[in-house]
Amino acid sequence: MNEIEVTGLRKEYGSFTAVESLDFDVLKGEIFGIVGPNGAGKTTTLKMLSGLIIPSLGSIKIQGLDIRKNSGKIKQKLGFLPEESPLYEGMTAIDYLMFFSEIYGIEKQTALTRIRELLGALKLDARDKKIGEMSKGMQRKVAIARALINDPEYLILDEMTSGLDPTTSKYLSDFVLELKKQGKTIIFSAHNLYQVESICDHILIMNRGKVVSTGTMPQIRKMCGAIEYSIEFNVRDNFDFAARKNNGNFITVTHDIDEFNNITGWVAKHNGKIINIKTVETSLEDIFLKLMN
Known part of the structure; x- marks a missing residue:
């Protein structure tokens, strides 16, 4: 079931078009990733999804509700984490989260229980330390807890781990x-x-405000021809396709399934022997770099 439906989404700032004709759906209970180079329109898209900025054209529907007409109702179901998330550095994490609980109208005891659960789940030792004394990673966890304080059905995260250490x-x-x-x-x-x-x-790859590719990783690999076939073989006859030597055998690599079939068929026809066949799935990073060139 499509919980979020985006159709013909466009955002203009004067003569500049930040997002142009985006169409995509997000299913209930899934993780949907948006990637693209700087300036691709990712942040603008997320802000439109969260109701912070109004689209120039197109529609966003969440649970069938149009975000233009039902912004207040939808925002109650959303949690949003911006890329740059200034915090009140003079407050403790608990005081800060209690402050936002009050904004959402959450009853005090319910809020305290929710805050303890979030700080525990995020492994954030708050105690009496002020936010300004925390590491960047700890501050990001506080910001995530703030986005979750209202127990939202939908969570929108802009560069959640930007600048953080691998752990x-x-x-x-x-x-x-x-x-x-x-x-x-x-x-x-x-x-x-x-x-x-x-x-x-599901993943959406953007560039210059437009969709470059979208789908599951297997779908994106298929669309972008990003599956690599490695064939190791031995044959006496000469062949006219590229291959390198490997311990007396030959290895050839192709992204084309028809070429793969032609090569293996040729080896069999010429009384050769297939030693090994490997299928290598190209990473999203390799696909991304290919699409951006």
Whole structure:
């Protein structure tokens, strides 16, 4: 079931078009990743999805509700983490999160229980330390807790792990997977393509405000011709396709399934022997670099 439906989404700033004719759907309970170079329109897209800026054209529907007409109702179901998230550095994490709980109208005892759960899940030792005295990774966890304080159905994260060390980044990726298990629908942007490939169910690749490719990783690999076939063989006859020697055998590599079939057929026809066949799935990073060239 499509929980979020984006159709013909466009955002203009004067003569500049930041996002142009985006179409995509997000399923209930999935992790949806948006990637692209700087200036691709990722942040603008996420801000439109969260209701912070109004589209110039197109529509965003969440649970069938148009975000233009039902912004207040939809925002109650959303949690948003901006890429740059200034915090009140003179407050403790608990006081800061209590402040936002009050904004959402959450009853005090319910809020305290929720805050303890979030700080525990994020492994954030708050105690009496002020936010300004915390590391960047700890501050990012506080910002994530703030985005979750209202227990949203939908979580929109802009560069969640930007600038964080690998250990903290991995922990937050695992934390997002746990949120998915709780039934939350998560949309996030990231420059860490390995992270996106590892945890996302669907991926949208953007450039200059447009969709370059979208789908699951297997679908994107298929569309972009990004599956590599390695054939190791031995044959006496001469051949006219590229191959390198390897311990008395030959290895040739192709991305084309028809060429793969032609080569293996040729080897068999000439009384050769197929030693080994490997299928290598190209990474999202390699696909991304190929599409951006």
